[in-house]
Each structure stands twice: as C-alpha cells, then as structure tokens.
Amino acid sequence: MSPLTHLPKRREALLLVVGLLLLGLIALRAPDFVTPANLAGVFTDSAILIILAIAQTAVILTRSIDLSVAANLALTGMAGAMLNAAYPGIPVPLLVFGSAAMGLALGAVNGLLVWKVGLPAIVVTLGTLTIFRGLAFVLSGGEWVNTFQMSHAYLDLPRMMLFGLPLLAWAAVAVIALAALLFTRTAAGRALYAVGGNPAAAAYAGIDAGRTVFRAFCFSGLLAGLCGYLWVSRFAVAYVDIAAGFELDVIAACVIGGVSISGGLGSVGGAVLGALFLGIIKNALPVVGISPFWQMSISGAIIIAAVILNTRAERTKGRIILRRLTAGQETGA
Amino acid sequence: MTMLDAKVPSGAQDDAAKRDGDARPVRFIPDRGDAPALALLRSWETLLLALIAAIVTAASLASPYFLDIWNLSDATFNFTEKAIVALALAFVILSAEIDISVAGIIALASTMMGMTAAAGHPAAVIVAVGLATGLACGALNGVLVTVLELPSIVATIGTMSLFRGLAYGILGDGAYTRYPAEFAYFGQGYVWEWLSFEFTVFLGLALLAGIVLHGTAFGRTVRAIGHNPAAAEFSGLRVRRVKFWLFLAAGLAAGLASVMLTSRLGSTRPSIATGWELDIVTMVVLGGVAITGGTGTIPGVVLAALVMGLLTFGLGLLNVSGIIMSIVVGAMLITVVALPILLRRLSARLRRPAA
Numbered sequence: 001m002s003p004l005t006h007l008p009k010r011r012e013a014l015l016l017v018v019g020l021l022l023l024g025l026i027a028l029r030a031p032d033f034v035t036p037a038n039l040a041g042v043f044t045d046s047a048i049l050i051i052l053a054i055a056q057t058a059v060i061l062t063r064s065i066d067l068s069v070a071a072n073l074a075l076t077g078m079a080g081a082m083l084n085a086a087y088p089g090i091p092v093p094l095l096v097f098g099s100a101a102m103g104l105a106l107g108a109v110n111g112l113l114v115w116k117v118g119l120p121a122i123v124v125t126l127g128t129l130t131i132f133r134g135l136a137f138v139l140s141g142g143e144w145v146n147t148f149q150m151s152h153a154y155l156d157l158p159r160m161m162l163f164g165l166p167l168l169a170w171a172a173v174a175v176i177a178l179a180a181l182l183f184t185r186t187a188a189g190r191a192l193y194a195v196g197g198n199p200a201a202a203a204y205a206g207i208d209a210g211r212t213v214f215r216a217f218c219f220s221g222l223l224a225g226l227c228g229y230l231w232v233s234r235f236a237v238a239y240v241d242i243a244a245g246f247e248l249d250v251i252a253a254c255v256i257g258g259v260s261i262s263g264g265l266g267s268v269g270g271a272v273l274g275a276l277f278l279g280i281i282k283n284a285l286p287v288v289g290i291s292p293f294w295q296m297s298i299s300g301a302i303i304i305a306a307v308i309l310n311t312r313a314e315r316t317k318g319r320i321i322l323r324r325l326t327a328g329q330e331t332g333a
Numbered sequence: 334m335t336m337l338d339a340k341v342p343s344g345a346q347d348d349a350a351k352r353d354g355d356a357r358p359v360r361f362i363p364d365r366g367d368a369p370a371l372a373l374l375r376s377w378e379t380l381l382l383a384l385i386a387a388i389v390t391a392a393s394l395a396s397p398y399f400l401d402i403w404n405l406s407d408a409t410f411n412f413t414e415k416a417i418v419a420l421a422l423a424f425v426i427l428s429a430e431i432d433i434s435v436a437g438i439i440a441l442a443s444t445m446m447g448m449t450a451a452a453g454h455p456a457a458v459i460v461a462v463g464l465a466t467g468l469a470c471g472a473l474n475g476v477l478v479t480v481l482e483l484p485s486i487v488a489t490i491g492t493m494s495l496f497r498g499l500a501y502g503i504l505g506d507g508a509y510t511r512y513p514a515e516f517a518y519f520g521q522g523y524v525w526e527w528l529s530f531e532f533t534v535f536l537g538l539a540l541l542a543g544i545v546l547h548g549t550a551f552g553r554t555v556r557a558i559g560h561n562p563a564a565a566e567f568s569g570l571r572v573r574r575v576k577f578w579l580f581l582a583a584g585l586a587a588g589l590a591s592v593m594l595t596s597r598l599g600s601t602r603p604s605i606a607t608g609w610e611l612d613i614v615t616m617v618v619l620g621g622v623a624i625t626g627g628t629g630t631i632p633g634v635v636l637a638a639l640v641m642g643l644l645t646f647g648l649g650l651l652n653v654s655g656i657i658m659s660i661v662v663g664a665m666l667i668t669v670v671a672l673p674i675l676l677r678r679l680s681a682r683l684r685r686p687a688a
Contacts, residue, residue: 119671119674123667126614126615126618126663127663130666134657134659134663138660142656248433248490252494261484291502293501293502296498297496300491300492303490303495304477307491308477
C-alpha cells in the first residue's frame, strides 16, 4: 500500500517513544512521578484536554478550525451550574445530558454558518468565541457560582471512583474508544478524512463536504458541552473566564499529536498522545523543580518542534502535490 | 466541472470559495464572475462608514459627553495600539498567512523593556530594545513560515506560547513598574492640543500602509501571493522573501505597540495585552480583508478600527460592560462577513430568471 497509510501510525509511535523518554528523564529527577498512581492522576488531570483535542481533531480533519470550544465550555458549564444551584432537584445525569445537548446546539450554530452561509471557519468561530463568552456573562451577570451553591451529587459525580479511576478519567476513556470507532469504522468518520484530504475527490465520491463539516462542528460542540459540565464540577466553581485561552491548548495538543492543520491527516491516538504530552509537562515541571511560570514557553517550544517534525514528515511523503511542484521549480531555477 | 467545482468548497476553504465565498451560485462566465463581487467589496468601506455614522449618531443622542473632542481623543487610546498591529497584520493576512503571536510579542517586548529600564537605561534605549525585540520575534516567525515552511497558524500559535511564556518565565508573578519619566511620552504624550502621539503615529502608519498596499508593486505582489501563491511563484515573484518581510513588519508593529502600551500603563506584567491577538484579527477581518488572502484594503482596516473604538467608547459612556461589547463585536464580525455573501446570493437568485 501507499506509504501514506503507514505515516500516521509511525508518527504516533514516534510520539509515544518521545513521551516515554520524557517520562524517563523525569524519573531520573523524581522517581515518584512515574508511579502508576501518579500517572493515573496525570491522565485524570488531562482528561478534559484529551476530550477536547479529539473533538478538535474531527474539525481540523475537515480543514476547518473551531476556536469556540473553550467559550462553549464556559457557557454550557455556567448554564449547568446555575441550573443546579437554582433547582438542586434536577437529576445530575439530566444536567450532564443537557450540557452536552446545549454544547451540540452551539456547535451546530458554528456548523450551519460554515456550511450554509459558506463563511471561513476561523472567522465564524472567532465571532462565536466572543459571543459565547459574552453570553456566559449575560447569563450569570458576572456572578460566580461557588462550591456551596452546587449540589453534592453535581460536584461528586466526576470524582466517583470506578476500578481505581475517577469517572472523569473514564469519561475520557469512553470518548477515546467511541471516537476511535467513529473515525475509523464508520462512513461518517471516513468522510472527515476524505473531505479534508481531497475535497474534489470526496465530492466525486458522493460525499457532501458541507454536511460533513457541519457534523464535525456538532461533534466538537457536543464534547465541549460535556466538558463544560466536567470542568465546572471538577474545579467546583463556575465563572465567566473559566478555560480562557484553553482553545489554543487544545489546538496545540492536536498539532503535537500530528493532526495536520491542512486537513485529512491525523488520528484519535495522536490527539490523545498530544494532550497527554502537554499534561505530563504541566504536571512534571513543579516536580522536577522548574518554576511553573516556564511551562508556557516550554510548551510553545514543543509545539514548534512538533510542527517542524510533522511538516517534514508530510513533505517527504509528497502529500501536497502543488508544493512539490513549486519545490521542483525552485531547484530548477 | 462547474457543478462539482461549486459543490466542493462549502466549508473547505478552496480557491472557488475564496472567489465566491459561496457554494451555490452558478458561474456562467467565469472570467466575468468577479465583477459584482468587486462592486460589493468596493462598498465594504461604505458599509463601515455607514456603521460609524450610525454609532456616532446613536451615541451622541444617547450621551452628551460623546461629541467632546477631548473625550474622543481619550477614546482613541483604547484601540490605537491594536490598530497599529492590525495595519501590519492586514498585509500578513492578505498574503494568505496569519500571525497569532502578535500579543505574545507585545508581552515579551514589554518584558525586555522592563529589564532595560530596571538596568537604568534612558528612554531611547528602552524604545530601541522594544522595537528590536519585536523585529527579532517577527524574524523568528518569518523563518518558521518561509524557511521551514510551517503552516503559519500553528507556527504562530507555538511562538505565541513561546513569547508570552518567556515573559512569564522572566517575570513570574512580579512586575516592572519603574520607567523613566520621559518614557511616558510614547503612550501619554500629545503632539498638538488634543492630538495624541499614539494617534498621530497611527495616522502616519495608516497613510504609509495605504500607499504601500495600493500604490506600489510590493502591494500588488502581496495581493497576488494571497490570491494564488502557486501562480505568484510561477510568475517569478519572490513569495517567501515577501512573506518574510511581512512577518518582520508584523513583529516590528507589535514592538511599537508594546512601546506605546507599556509607556501608557507605566508597568509590565506578563499578562499584558492578553487576548489581543483575537481582537486584532477581528479588526482586520471586520475591515474587509478576506481571511483566505488576496482581497482587502487599508481604508477598510482603519474604518474597522474606528468602528470598534467608537463602539467601545459609546457603549462605555452608556455604562455597558466591556464583555457585552464583545458580543456586539463578535456578532458584527459574523454579520459583516456574511452580508456580502448573502446579498450576492440574493442578487444571483434575482438575476437567474433573466439569464
């Protein structure tokens, strides 16, 4: 088969090796960090980033981008927390379901604007990013929903232990498993790759690009809504600025995980590894005695390194015919 | 071919979508297809002017303090620094690239200036350090995008973290607050009566940017690159070199904005200018610059800056909170970008029976 089909797998393997090396380095200075219990803690800590990175992967695969995920999370999280504070009687599963449904609706707004009006995704989600967060302010009047206002059931659900892991971690596991199935074993999932990889060929194959992009945005919104609940219940507080700027972390996780920003290339596994990579660094810095203030610049450097590696890999495989042409022309000149 | 061609790009930002922004309209004569679109784009500035007129009318009716020259002059401070970066970023976006790192550059430049000031150097050195930091950051972005050929959106997301992260790493939770007195002029000084130094520089740079984009071969080169990079390359244009200069200019503009902002605030914290990247991109897009490159004007960007500035000022006078304001800006961004597309679709529908 074409080397292209092997490429993502090789890249994930590489990332896994680099991740293990990183863990090894950390273990040299802080052996406690690599105990199973602590690693499970890192996984739980990264759960929300993992879920959102998977959501973003679906969107990026179709050559779009969703900058509104963190704002969506803040709005749905705020709405859920306020509902819970005002009506403690509403069963928690219903609230979780409601948050996800609300996130889905917000994602559908993005999707419709991209699909039906034909606006560039980056413009649409830049607009809805500010609108969603603004709506969170309107909804709450700028007030916080504090721990004591929310019900115990609402706050405790993600912390409930099951086979040694909290439900928050299991939520990430479930999303990983479902998304892996969805992306690789269903027509809708394969359509994401087809539309992003080659829109013209996808159209000839009878795939409706617009509808596929719309579905990707709905998927992204749904998971952002779910994370709205998870975030608020995990940190036990809801205010307008929760997860501010988190959208860029999410995109960074995807990029590190080898999801190509030009579409059509990437996998659930890659996104998960990318998110875990960021999670490990975030958790390891204080342990190895580096000021957490350096975390941001370190992840910046890692993002750049990852993009350089990924772009190299893509280019040698000649994925973009046009670029090869221009490159050839240059060497000829 | 046209049918399929027209179906594909909805969502995926392809060349056809770039020209039409729409999947539907059937292009009968491709080489004449752009004429109504161009006419609409020409009226983009008119649309923004009408918006400004509406804001000024509404705000002056609602508040007696709006049409006061000193108040208006004060109001320019809240958008001038962003607008200066927007002028440079407009060129980057016109060339079909993007620079998300501008706010990170502002933070790093401000930190470097704070270090310089703490070492006891005079204002001129501090300004030079700020501008040089901007240039260096712009050069790094330029190298990543043009030499290493990284997609600019991810490369600059990376450098955004890197630049602001360095500011956090150097400053931690501290701050630089001691700047020499003469440094205050760049963000607080007035050139003449109510005309601030900041706004004067902005007007000068807007004029310069307008002339470069609309009156020089370089400006045409930038547009050509944005419209069709491959065609530009085959036409012998130095695509990478031009793009490198554009990233350098964006870095320098961010450095300049950092000088002004730092001087105006008189202090540096690593969180300085947080979230500005999105505001600045919004300004450029609101100004009618297509995010996919190639089309857009400097007058449009200047008008968009005025729209955002006057709106903030007007709503502020009415005690509307800043975050409500951001809803208005977000909605305006989507509406203003969607409007020409919807109008074009409408006109195509009206024309179809005749054709």
